[in-house]
Amino acid sequence: xxxxxxxxxxxxxRSLMWARPRLAAGGAVLVAGGAVLLSAGGGxxxxxxxxxxxxxxxxxxxxxxxxxxxFAPRAPRREAAVLRPPLAGPCTRASRHGPRPHxxxxxxxxxxxxxxxxxxxxxxxxxxxAVVLAPADxxxxxxxxxxxxxxxxxxxxGVVRTAVGRTAGRLLREAFGARAVFGNHVVLDLHxxxxxxxxxxxxxxxxxxxxEEVRAGRPLAGCGTSGSxxxxxxxxxxxxxxxxxxxxxxxxxxxxxxREEDGAGSGHGSA
Numbered sequence: 001x002x003x004x005x006x007x008x009x010x011x012x013x014r015s016l017m018w019a020r021p022r023l024a025a026g027g028a029v030l031v032a033g034g035a036v037l038l039s040a041g042g043g044x045x046x047x048x049x050x051x052x053x054x055x056x057x058x059x060x061x062x063x064x065x066x067x068x069x070x071f072a073p074r075a076p077r078r079e080a081a082v083l084r085p086p087l088a089g090p091c092t093r094a095s096r097h098g099p100r101p102h103x104x105x106x107x108x109x110x111x112x113x114x115x116x117x118x119x120x121x122x123x124x125x126x127x128x129x130a131v132v133l134a135p136a137d138x139x140x141x142x143x144x145x146x147x148x149x150x151x152x153x154x155x156x157x158g159v160v161r162t163a164v165g166r167t168a169g170r171l172l173r174e175a176f177g178a179r180a181v182f183g184n185h186v187v188l189d190l191h192x193x194x195x196x197x198x199x200x201x202x203x204x205x206x207x208x209x210x211x212e213e214v215r216a217g218r219p220l221a222g223c224g225t226s227g228s229x230x231x232x233x234x235x236x237x238x239x240x241x242x243x244x245x246x247x248x249x250x251x252x253x254x255x256x257x258x259r260e261e262d263g264a265g266s267g268h269g270s271a
Contacts, residue, residue, distance in 0.1 A: 030059025080255035081194055081241045083135035084216045087114055087223065091130075094236055104178050105197075107253030109240035114223050129205070130223040132198055132237055134214045135258075138188035141195065141245045145206040147183040147226040178247045182238065183227025186220050187245055194254050195245045199238040200227050 034055030037048050085091075094111040114130035182199035186206060189195050202224030208214060223235045239258075244251035 027059040027062030030055045030062065032059075034059060078254060080257045081136075081190070081196070082257045082259055083196065083239070083241075084133070084259055086133055086135040086198060086239055086258070087112055087237055088131040088133055088219070090115060091237075094234075104181060104247040105242035105244070105251035105253045106240055106247075108255045109238060109253065110256065110258065112237045112239065113234055114237070129202055130235065130237075131219050132186075132201060132221045132223055134188065134216050134218045134220055135196060135198075135239065136188065136190050136216050138190045138196070138214060140186060140208045140210050140212045140214060141189045142185070142187035143206055143208065143210055144179060144182075145184045145201065145204060145221070147179075147203060149203050150225045150229065181228045182247075183229075184221070184224060185227075188214065189245060190241075194241050194243060195251075196256075197238070197240050197242065197247065199240075200224055200229055200236055202226070202235075 034052045034057075037052030037055060040048065091112045091114050094113045182197065184201035184203055184206065185197055185199040186201065186208060187195055187197050198220065200223070201220075202222035203226060205222030205224065206220065208218075208220055214220070223237050225235050227238075229236055239256070240247075241254040241256045242251040243254055
């Protein structure tokens, strides 16, 4: 009985994760349409007012629903995937997600910034173009490499401008779904029921095609700023493991460990 309830709750969770960006996009459209109706002149005022208020109310409800994880269970327990370092050269961990449910299978995901962690030079980001390596043996099952790279903010004015634009852009990209969030990316099938996603790659840098077999350590692409990167817009690599080949299809995140050069592991263990 408990197993059946867990299966049902996981199915509901997957449905919520699939619906969330669509609810957000629909809610934003309804709110905008209602605002236009309320502010427009001419026509029967009462009808227009009722329609406008109704659209705004429905849109707000959809946005609230999109921001909530109602009865969202944790991802099922499973062994952590052990990956090789996915960046050539030194890197620092910019952020990592916890085991709680995240949209687009981002539970346990890790964001890495190339370099030693020092601020980028005014002339440009120090990690731009850093080589992204295959973290495990696998088959390429998805590739996207045409999304534009975002400008990097340097200096006080540049950082403020980039932060404001990036925050607004992140909200919009969340509404438009996985491809907008991750930008240029490569997905590898690890042939054990899991898939690894490498995202925010530099436009035009991807060196592999769908169906190609790759070995761990093979150069795949260059690190970039496509998709929904941090407020500074620094080049970074987003790494996540999931139980389906594409996060937009309600995949669930899988714990991962990034193996250090000396063989020690660092990262998340099993949830």
